[in-house]
Structure formats: C-alpha cells, structure tokens
Amino acid sequence: MRKLVLLAGAAMCWAVPAAAQSGLDGRVGKLESEMRAVQRKVFPGGTPSIEPQITGAPAPEREIGAPATPVIADLTQRVGSLEQQMASMTGQIEQAQYRVRQLEEQFAAYRKEVDARFNSAGPAPGTGGPVESTGATTPAPAVPAPGRKPEASAPAPAAGKDPARAKLVAAIEKPSTAQPDEDDYIYGYRLWAAKLYPEAEAQFRKVVADYPRSRRASYAQNLLGRSYLDDGKPSLASIAFYDNYKKMPDGERAPESLYYLGQALMKLNKPADACKVYGELTDVYGAKIDAAMQANIARARVAAKCK
Known part of the structure; x- marks a missing residue:
C-alpha cells in the first residue's frame, strides 16, 4: 500500500x-512560426535566421523524480x-x-502639383507649341512662384545649332572599352564635369534607360539629379533623386540621392520636407553612411533647423 x-x-x-x-510547446510553436514570418519580411533575400540572444542558465542536475517546476x-x-x-x-x-508610406504620399502629391502647374502654363513663349517633355520618368518642371527664376525643361542638346558649343562637346573624349554601360556613364560624367549640363542630362537618361540592371544605373540617376541641381532646376532634381531612391533603393548611390534630395528641397524652400528626408536617410541607410556624409547630414539638419 x-x-x-x-x-x-x-x-x-x-x-x-x-x-x-x-x-509551452504551443506557445513556442506559435512564436517560431511568427518569427519566421518576420524574418521573411525583414530578410526577403533569405538571410540566415537570427539566433536568439536570450539563453537560460544551464539547469542544475536533479535527482530522478524531483519536481520540474524550476x-x-x-x-x-x-x-x-x-x-x-x-x-x-x-x-x-x-x-x-x-x-x-508617408514619404511616398508626399512625393505623389508633389508630382501631381508639378504636373498641374505645368499643364496650366500652356505653350512656352515664342515656341508656338508645348514645352518639350523631359522624358517618360521625369515630369516637366513646375511653374515658379513669384520672384523665383523659371526652371527650363530639359530640351535636346543644342550643340548642333551652336558651333561654339558643338566644339566644346566634341572636345569631350568618349571612352571605348568592352563595357558599353561603363563607357556611356563615364562619358556622361565627363560632360557633367565640363558643365555641359543639357548634354550630360541626356546621356544619363540614356544610361538608365539602356542599362537598368547595371550598377551604373544608380550612379547615372544620381548624377542626373546633380546635373539638374547644378543647372538651377531643383524641381527636376528632386524628382530624379527620389526616383533613384524609390526605384533602386539598393543601388550604390541611393543614400547619396536621398541626401541631395534634401538639398533640392531646401532650394525649393521646403525645410520641413528636407528634415523628413534626412531622417529617412539615417533610418534606412545608417549602417552604410560614412563619416563624411554623416557630417554633411548634421550640417544640413542645422541649416534646415530640424528638431
């Protein structure tokens, strides 16, 4: 007994x-399933699973039959x-x-405003027809506010009509190697460095259109924005920079495009939007930002009076 x-x-x-x-088995199984779903969301490329950082102390040996409560x-x-x-x-x-989503909605509204202002402007004076579009992916510039110098659209390079300019363009050496995407990008870079902005813009658009999967597409889209910015066209520049971030977020020049997007927005007197862009840049690319860019962002935030 x-x-x-x-x-x-x-x-x-x-x-x-x-x-x-x-x-507990049921809870652990549910957690494992949710963790795998989160990992697929965060690491769509199949990055190995994260090992749990919480580890319990080794359980002390106990006699057979002792309660398992601890x-x-x-x-x-x-x-x-x-x-x-x-x-x-x-x-x-x-x-x-x-x-x-907030950033996308803001830029969608900005694009719509740019298109509406351009469409309401009508034909450019003296042309007898509509202003030439800048391309399929780049809307025409906004009608400027009073006191702002109008931004010209991006016409075809006028080198053929201006002998002096044609001579300057002809002086830019075209690379010739076994890599056409690299050659086209380098040629556009040389045009931009020579401050031949309309020709450079046309060349960069060509690189993006012809080689969308090349690593140079991100470079070209970024320098397209830089060329617009240097040419006094911040509206077009802001759209070019945003397109680089939106369409090629993993591109090598996507972080730089976000920084210059903030600069373009400052030119457009939109400091609050610029601050949001600088915050997005730090949040998304914090680990990829070098010391020089971090210093530039810090100065830009001060200039924009970001909180």
Missing part, C-alpha cells in the same frame, strides 16, 4: 510539468522574453513602413 501511494505521488509530480510543457519556470520566462522581442521587432517594422 505504501508503494502505491508513493507511485501515485510521483505520477502527480510528473503530470503537472507535462501539462505545463504541453502549453525548469518550467525558466522556460516560461524565456518564452515571455521572446514574445516581448517579437512585439518590439514587429513595432519597428510597422513604424518603418509607415514612414516610407
């Missing part, structure tokens, strides 16, 4: 941990910590997505 009582007591001791273990309590605490990490990670992802 005494043996039966002991066996019954032992069975009860083991039944409680088993029931708790069953409940082990279950430790496991419960670890699962609770994992749930908190999951909630924090999910919140950060949602905040980042919200900021991106």
Whole structure:
C-alpha cells in the first residue's frame, strides 16, 4: 500500500510539468512560426535566421523524480522574453513602413502639383507649341512662384545649332572599352564635369534607360539629379533623386540621392520636407553612411533647423 501511494505521488509530480510543457510547446510553436514570418519580411533575400540572444542558465542536475517546476519556470520566462522581442521587432517594422508610406504620399502629391502647374502654363513663349517633355520618368518642371527664376525643361542638346558649343562637346573624349554601360556613364560624367549640363542630362537618361540592371544605373540617376541641381532646376532634381531612391533603393548611390534630395528641397524652400528626408536617410541607410556624409547630414539638419 505504501508503494502505491508513493507511485501515485510521483505520477502527480510528473503530470503537472507535462501539462505545463504541453502549453509551452504551443506557445513556442506559435512564436517560431511568427518569427519566421518576420524574418521573411525583414530578410526577403533569405538571410540566415537570427539566433536568439536570450539563453537560460544551464539547469542544475536533479535527482530522478524531483519536481520540474524550476525548469518550467525558466522556460516560461524565456518564452515571455521572446514574445516581448517579437512585439518590439514587429513595432519597428510597422513604424518603418509607415514612414516610407508617408514619404511616398508626399512625393505623389508633389508630382501631381508639378504636373498641374505645368499643364496650366500652356505653350512656352515664342515656341508656338508645348514645352518639350523631359522624358517618360521625369515630369516637366513646375511653374515658379513669384520672384523665383523659371526652371527650363530639359530640351535636346543644342550643340548642333551652336558651333561654339558643338566644339566644346566634341572636345569631350568618349571612352571605348568592352563595357558599353561603363563607357556611356563615364562619358556622361565627363560632360557633367565640363558643365555641359543639357548634354550630360541626356546621356544619363540614356544610361538608365539602356542599362537598368547595371550598377551604373544608380550612379547615372544620381548624377542626373546633380546635373539638374547644378543647372538651377531643383524641381527636376528632386524628382530624379527620389526616383533613384524609390526605384533602386539598393543601388550604390541611393543614400547619396536621398541626401541631395534634401538639398533640392531646401532650394525649393521646403525645410520641413528636407528634415523628413534626412531622417529617412539615417533610418534606412545608417549602417552604410560614412563619416563624411554623416557630417554633411548634421550640417544640413542645422541649416534646415530640424528638431
């Protein structure tokens, strides 16, 4: 009889941990499933799973038949910590997505405003027809506010009509190697460095259109914006920079385009929007920003009076 009582007591001791273990198994399985979903969201390229940073202390050896309550309590605490990490990670992802949506909505409204102002402007004086468009991906410039110098659209290079300019363009050496995308980009860079901006703009648009998957596409789109900016066309520059960030976010010049987007917005007297862009740049590319750009961002934030 005494043996039966002991066996019954032992069975009860083991039944409680088993029931708790069953409940934890369900929570752990759910967490693992959610963690995999979050990892697929954060690392769409298939980056290896993140190893949990929370590890419990090694469980002390115990005699057979001893209650398992400390082990279950430790496991419960670890699962609770994992749930908190999951909630924090999910919140950060949602905040980042919200900021991106805000930026997209602001630029969609800005594009619409630019198009509406241009369409209401009518034909350019003396042309007898509509102003030439700047290309399929670049809307025409906005009608300037009073006191602002009008931004010209991007006409075809006039080198053929101006012998002196044609001579300057002809003096720019065209590279000739086995890499046409590299050659076309370098030629555009040389035109830009020589301050032949209309010709450079046309060349950069050609690089992006002809070699959209080349690493030089990001470079060319960024220098297209730089060329517009140097040519006194901040509206066109802002759109070119934003397109580089939006369409080629992993491109090598996407962070630089975000920085110059802020500069273009400052030229357009939009410091509040520039501050949002600088914040987006730091949030998205913080790990890729070198010391020189960090210093530039800090100065730009001061100039824009960012909070």
